[in-house]
Amino acid sequence: MNQKSECQPVTGTLNPKYGQKAGLRITNLCKTFGKKKVLKNLNFEVPKGGITGFLGPNGAGKSTTIKIIAGLVAPTSGTVEIEGVLMNGNSTAVFQKLGIMFEAPTFYNYLSARQNYELLTRLQKNTEVDVDHILKIVGLSGSADVKVGEFSQGMRQRLGIGQALLVQPEFLILDEPTNALDPLGRKEIKNLILHLAQNEKMTIFVSSHLLSEIEQVCTHAVIINEGKILAAASIDELREHGVQTLEDYFLELIEKENQC
Numbered sequence: 001m002n003q004k005s006e007c008q009p010v011t012g013t014l015n016p017k018y019g020q021k022a023g024l025r026i027t028n029l030c031k032t033f034g035k036k037k038v039l040k041n042l043n044f045e046v047p048k049g050g051i052t053g054f055l056g057p058n059g060a061g062k063s064t065t066i067k068i069i070a071g072l073v074a075p076t077s078g079t080v081e082i083e084g085v086l087m088n089g090n091s092t093a094v095f096q097k098l099g100i101m102f103e104a105p106t107f108y109n110y111l112s113a114r115q116n117y118e119l120l121t122r123l124q125k126n127t128e129v130d131v132d133h134i135l136k137i138v139g140l141s142g143s144a145d146v147k148v149g150e151f152s153q154g155m156r157q158r159l160g161i162g163q164a165l166l167v168q169p170e171f172l173i174l175d176e177p178t179n180a181l182d183p184l185g186r187k188e189i190k191n192l193i194l195h196l197a198q199n200e201k202m203t204i205f206v207s208s209h210l211l212s213e214i215e216q217v218c219t220h221a222v223i224i225n226e227g228k229i230l231a232a233a234s235i236d237e238l239r240e241h242g243v244q245t246l247e248d249y250f251l252e253l254i255e256k257e258n259q260c
Helices: 062-069 113-123 131-137 153-165 183-198 235-240 246-259
Strands: 022-033 036-047 051-055 077-082 098-101 171-175 203-208 220-225 228-234
Touching: 022 062, 022 203, 036 062, 036 077, 036 203, 036 220, 036 228, 051 062, 051 183, 051 246, 062 077, 062 098, 062 171, 062 203, 098 153, 113 131, 113 153, 131 153, 131 183, 153 171, 153 183, 183 203, 220 235, 220 246, 228 235, 228 246
Parallel strands: 051 203, 051 220, 098 171, 171 203
Antiparallel strands: 022 036, 022 077, 220 228
């Protein structure tokens, strides 16, 4: 990789344009389990309207961060804001704008894709969503009445993304959406992410340990390792600093961290 100088963390302008709210703002976020510090003072923003990759190896703290955003895990300290609203136990209106697909989503295998979605909409008391439209968006219209137990892993991942879309979110979080997929399955998921951002006008925050895969679709990147942010910037800013690939850049940052 050719960089203008020795590898330095890039902290760029992930901030939104003046007067525009950030889709997501993380401030001084820390999480400790027992004596183990899992998240160490995270600070970053996700601008509205783009695709931000939350990138790092397994165990870096990505899933813990997402669980805190989702309200499933309480932070030790720090805050989370979505659309300018502070997330807490009373943030019902904000959660209605938030769609989340966790890694390895589960479904009733004996029900069809459509039946799974219809069951979820009843549980959510969501009478406005068009299930057939969601199935079309994720490319499963032709398999809508097939039992999920017969789905490939790639189809299940697309079904999981569709599940997150049932709440008709403005902000979409995807946790390892290409994990365990073959090249064709990864391509389908990347195309779907691009479609959701460009055509459905969603802000997307996607976590992955497959840096080279997500780099192909994201407009911004937040790189995390061992609970610390190593870099946060737009892809254009990283390119201006001479970064050619996120994977090579990440490895150089890790090497530098180990030398300190």
